[in-house]
Amino acid sequence: MAKRYSPSIAANPYIVGTFACIGGGLFGLDISSMSAVLNSPAYNEYFGYPPSTTQGGIVASMPAGSFAGALAVTCLADRIGRKSSIILSGCIWLIGCILQSASQNVAMLVAGRLIAGLAVGIASSAVPIYQSEITPPAIRGRLVSMQQWSINWGILLQYFVEFGCSYINGDASFRIPWGIQMIPAIILSLGMLFFPESPRWLMDRDREQEALQILADLHGRGDSNHPLVQLEYAEIKEQVTFERTHGAKSYLDLFKPGIVRRVGLGMSLQMWSQLSGINVMMYYIVYVFEGAGLTGRRANLIADSVQYVLNVAMTIPAILYVDRWGRRPLLIAGTALMGFWLFLVGGLQGRFGHWGDVGTDKIWLVAGNDHATKAIIVCSYLFVCSFAVTMGPVSWTYPAELFPMRVRAKAVSLATATNWAFGFALAWFVPPALSNIAYKTYFIFGTFNFVACVHVFFCFPETAGRTLEEVEAIFAQGNTFTAWRISRDVGRQDLSQVQPAHDLDEHDAGSLEEKA
Incomplete structure (x- = not known):
């Protein structure tokens, strides 16, 4: 059967593995598409100055849609393939962007974000599966970590687009950035047409010659007799045969001995990723710095941009060394550091802050203490750096390499759906929490990080450098509780x-x- 992709492109596993990461960039675009407009006069005036609960609902509508999209991958990735699922996500994103940029009221904005979220949910599940199945184990962690880097780039680029458009008067200041978000989705959907399907998925569909040729193009420079190609081909074929004789592909497989433990690990890691508090610093960084006493909209936006730049820069060491350092050390160090920085932020705000008024809102803020303001901002930066180099990339890499193929699509999508379920709850929770319990919010997330650190130490075995079959x-x-001995x-x-x-x-x- 003729190949439906470009052999020259398919011959480079780095290009194949990184291009699909544009799907992760869609998530990043959405995060900063809201964070940069939260204190925009044009946005607030047009949508009637939404109170904290309403604003939380607007932001939370995207992860709500992503939850549904991630669950949909359980069927899509197995039925139409990993590649086609990624293409579909780009098409759905276009519809969501059109609705958002044309929003006439809060309901229409929420509908657009729900549909865009559906696309993000599909992409965030399908992309790690695709990457883990198409890249060799020596670079798998590095390439799957690119998913997190692409999210960070999406956050950064969209934020600067929003920052530039903030100088435009009227509702064009937020409609133009929301419309520009369509460009990456168009590139993703069209570009993926030229890339190969997952060889593991093809093998499972009895398309063995296609699978062998793709492995040869990716890992053997077109030579199907290359030792690495033959080894991987034999491993995949053996695994597919074994899995076909040990149960049908169904949701019940997720609860079988040997699988249910891994499903729990994948879901809990994505849960801890959200409970780390990173989305407080991404979605609501404007509120965080406002409460820290940083006055002036332009000064706040500039300080926010520094955080997003650090987020991108500090993901690079993880991409380069995640396979050498391993998953466990990064997770243990990252959760401990994030908990430490959040407790410092909460302690500084609790010690030097008080209730005050900003515009029409009553918030807990630090006023008249420049040293405390700077310390809170620096701790926030260090928190984001700690996440970017540890939990951020590993939370996508680890679940993608835990499962056998018969349940991989369902299990990874369920883990990703857990991310979005908690993301939805926290996006809605944070604005009212900051308005009512103020600095204590940081202690809650800090505690979650310390609990996650203990959980990782006892329960998460190392998977770096292994084939998916190993x-x-x-x-x-x-x-379950002796991971440190392995x-x-x-x-x-x-x-x-x-x-x-x-x-x-x-x-x-x-x-x-x-x-x-």
Whole structure:
């Protein structure tokens, strides 16, 4: 059967693995599309100065749609394929953007955000699955981490678009940025037409020759007899055969012994990602800095932009070293640091703040203490840096490599749906929380981080550098609460019979050594 993609593009696993990350960028675009307009006079006047509960509902409508989209992937990714699911997400995003940019009232804005959220939910589940199944294990963590980096780039670029448009008078200041969001979705949907489908999905559909050729293009420079290609092909075929004889593909598979534990880990990691408090600092950073005593809309927007730049920059070390450092050390260090910074923010605001009025709102704020204001802003920056280099990328990488293929699409989408369920609840919760319990909100999220740190230490085994098939051996070792005892050598396969590494080029040798 003729290939439906460009061999020249498909020959580079980095290009294949990173282009789909535009789907993650859609999530980032949405985050800053709201954060930058929260204190915009034009936005507030046009939509009737929405109170905290209404504003929370507007922001929360996107993760509500994303929750439904993530669950839809359980059927879409298996039925139409990983690639087609990503293309579909871009098409749905266009509809959501059109409705948002043409919004006449709050109801129409919420409808547009719900539809856009549906697209984000599909993309955020399908992209990590696609990446994990199409990239070699030596670089899988790096490429799946690009999902988080693309989210951060989406946040940053959209924020600066909004910042520039804030100088425009009238409702064009927020309609233009909401309309511009369509451009990445068009690029994503059209561009994915030229990329290959997941070889694992093709193999499961008895399209073995297509799967072999894609593996050859990606990992063997077109040579289907390349040792790495033959090894991966044999692993995938064996796994597909095994899974076909051990139960049908259904939701009941998620509750079978050996699987239900992994489903719990994937869901809980996405839950902890939201409960870390990162979306407080992303969606509502304007409110955070306003409460810290940073006065003036322009000064607030500039301070916010620094945070978004740091978010992008600090994800780079994780992308480069996530496979070397491992998932567990990053998660343990990240959750501990995030809890520490949030307790400092809450403590500083509690010690130096008081109830005051900003415009028509009554908020807890720090006034007349420049040192406390600067300290809170710096702690907020350090919190975001800690998330960007640890929990941010790992929360997407880890769930994508936990599951066998017969349940992978359903399990990853369920984990991602958990992210959106908690994202929806927290997006709605934060504005009323800041209005009522003020600085105590930070203590709540800080506590969540410390609990997450303990959970990771006891329950999350290391999966870095293993093939998706080798992960099976990891979960055959130990029980639910002995993850720290599992060696990083568990699951490694003996490749002594495979072509020696010195006969291969540097990239291929590195790939085989990672699998050895």
